Amino acid sequence: MPESLDCGIPYTLIFPDIEIKGKKVLIQLPDGLKQFSLTIANCIREKYGVEPIIHMESIYGACDLQYNQIFSILNPDIIIHIGHSEYPNYIASPLSLPENIRKRIVFVKALSKIDVDETLVLRALEILNSYNVKNISVALTAQHTHLYNKIFNIISNKKYNIIESNGLAPYYEPGQIIGCDFRPVLNKKIDGYIFLGGGEFHPLGLYLATLKPIAQIDLYSNTVRDFTPIGAKYYKKRLFTISKAMEANHWGVIIGLKTGQYRPFIINMIIKMLSKKQYVLLSSENINEINLRSIDNDWYDAFIITSCPRIPIDDLIDYEKPVLTPGEAYMALAGKIDNYMFPW
Structure with missing residues (x-):
């Protein structure tokens, strides 16, 4: 069974059911989690008895593990990669991540402890109603995947027609998207999306991949906004760039x-x-x-x-x-x- 680790930060770390061993362990974190890097390193040291090294470089996803330099110079026993989902190995070349290297990388979920309030979901539904959306789907980022069922049930109880996402096992949970892969939530029947996550990176990608209305719930700022006009602005810029080319x-x-x-x-x-x-x-x-x-x-x-x-x-x-x-x-x-x- 996966092991839950609470290090006293606003995220719960979920380690896969494998043995964490070895004296030298490199910890990779997305920029948003680096402020907790010392606490996480000490927590992992105490729990597993390993010697952690905190990787300072920006890591933009599991497609950016930078293992070439890491293993050729530091040669850690394990890379603990926190916060991003494993990148599907059939999308990129096998040269990108050989199997002998993949076995030495542990992907750890970092689930936000902030819950979603029903009032936020209802405000998002109001935004989609303004676009006369009939068939709704839910999209979210890796740190909010545990909230998918709650949002799904709220929408279902309000008599909306919601189209379920089955995820993309074993890589993505239901409704989960990353910045370059939106397959778990792509369906021609969907008219609009409720997106759960902060910033513009993920909802912008979702809009460009679907060109459908998006109501964004940001739990960190406790706000709801209509992301559709923002996405449409970027879309027009892309069409202009293509026409120039x-x-x-x-x-x-x-x-x-x-x-x-x-x-x-x-x-x-x-x-x-x-x-x-x-x-x-x-x-x-x-x-x-x-x-x-x-x-x-x-x-x-x-x-x-x-x-x-x-x-x-x-x-x-x-x-x-x-x-x-x-x-x-x-x-x-x-x-x-x-x-x-x-x-x-």
């Missing part, structure tokens, strides 16, 4: 080197798409405006990022040249913007 003849194809983000099947697909264009293959572990400008010159008309589909959306949306996801590149090269493709 339709005239591009010289392309830069960026190969991602982060763990879980090297996707050769996407790279090969794009090369075929560019058969009548001129292109250059580029590679980078960290793709941002600084290193993009370092390579950019008058030759390039547009860029395609083959690794994380959120980089063009969140980090490079205002770059003066089009920076596209693979799906957006397909639209630009096909000359079609009527069927938006996100995230792939």
Whole structure:
């Protein structure tokens, strides 16, 4: 049975049913949990008798484990990766996370201790009512997955038609989404979503993947907002960027080197798409405006990022040249913007 560990922080840590052993353990945390890193490290040391090392680098998900440097230099017995769900191993290349490495990584859930109040759900339903939504689904982030059934039951008791999510076992719980994978909640019958989670990262991805109304419940600020206008604004920006790229003849194809983000099947697909264009293959572990400008010159008309589909959306949306996801590149090269493709 999974083991629940309360370290005196606002999250309950759920360890899988495996033995935590070894003298050297590396702890990886998302940025939002790093403020509790010392408490978590001491808690794990006391519970399991291991020597923890806190990883300071930003970790954006299980596709960004950075194991190459970690195992070649520190060589820990185990990486304890807290707060993110395991990345489906069939999405990325097996080179990204070999099986002998995967066995040394422990994925630990961090469930928020904040409960959801029925009044917040009712306010979210009011927002969806304004869009005449009939079929509702619930989406949430990893730290709120234990609240799915509660929200589902509230909506059901109010006589709304709710479409259930079965998750994506063994990786995602019912209703759970990550920034680049929304399959557990995709259904053509769904008219709108109640999303449980903070910030704009996840609801924006959900909107771009569905183009459906979203009412967001943020438990950390105890607020409810209509996310639909925000998503629509980004959507219009993406269509404008795609339309600019339709005239591009010289392309830069960026190969991602982060763990879980090297996707050769996407790279090969794009090369075929560019058969009548001129292109250059580029590679980078960290793709941002600084290193993009370092390579950019008058030759390039547009860029395609083959690794994380959120980089063009969140980090490079205002770059003066089009920076596209693979799906957006397909639209630009096909000359079609009527069927938006996100995230792939």
